[in-house]
Amino acid sequence: MHVFVTGGSGFIGGNLAEAFLADGHDVTVLDAMDPFYDLGIKRHTIKVHRDLAEREGVDYRFVEGDVRDAELIDDLVSDADYVYHQAAKAGVRPSVEAPREYNEVNVDGTLNVLDAARNTDITRVVVASSSSVYGGREAYLPFSETDPTLPVSPYGASKLAGERYACAYHEVYDLPTVALRYFTVYGPRMRPNMAISNFVSRCLNGEPPVIYGDGTQTRDFTYIDDVIEANRTLLSSDAADGEAVNIGSTDNIEIRTLATEIRDQLAPELDIEYAERYDADADHTHADTTKAQTLLGYDPDHTIREGVAAFIEWYRENREWYEPLVLAS
DSSP states (O other): OEEEEETTTSHHHHHHHHHHHHTTOEEEEEEOOOTTSOTHHHHHHHHHHHHHHHHHTOOEEEEEOOTTOHHHHHHHHHTOSEEEEOOOOOOHHHHTTOHHHHHIIIIIHHHHHHHHHHTTTOSEEEEEEEGGGTOOOGGGOSBOTTSOOOOSSHHHHHHHHHHHHHHHHHHHHOOOEEEEEEOSEEOTTOOTTSHHHHHHHHHHTTOOOEEESSSOOEEOOEEHHHHHHHHHHTTTOOTTTTEEEEEOOSOOEEHHHHHHHHHHHHOTTOOOEEEOOOTTSOSBOOBOOHHHHHHHOOOOOOOHHHHHHHHHHHHHHTHHHHHHHHHHO
């Protein structure tokens, strides 16, 4: 099969493209190479893809381009059997400063993908959504797909609009679409400005981990391998077409507990520092994954502590190339 992955040199998209190549599929990757963090991480991912494609004897094509380019999207989608739309302007906090840019990329870009796909015989379009659509209200924990969606950031609002368009295109145009609501994904090659990568890199370099706020915020951290398995399922299953589905770990943890456990593993002599909290950050996230279990057989293998241990092991093994890029961001 030929799989087209937008945002395919980023963290989630890059790991998905790698998995599809390893499974023997031809893969085309589109990425705008937005310098939101050090591009050395994306360049490393592209090299991993090319080396893997050569070993597996499959086709791999990298295209530097933007999902806002409708003509380019039309061309790339027309050659694909499946589209995994991972490209997005990332980050809750920066979205407060540039809401229109987030709308252009995350909403208009998604519409370009959907419009291109409805004019083809595409098998399925999988759209990356986010737990940010819920807004972090404690009264509804754990979040179910039937709970209200009231995002508290422009980023969350843009992701909600994108997933709603995906579901509407299924209803109106009979386009097979699925929106996966990711809950704070982490793992190898993750963005350096995420809490886990930040805590690990600081502790390994003798610097105290920094928590924004009082640390009582909770997150449902989802290990990348579990996200990949959910996406793989959609290559062969139409059970979730037209739906928005939570993809989380079913577990959650206080940020201060997470920072303490990482500190205790790596540098127990360090204190933990606190800084001013960002207003756009959600208080809590926690996924009810019953729907994903029912439709996709989703059964995450990694608890938060197991996943963090796996990431620390990967970090140590890849420290020589990864850490300088983390520290530079």
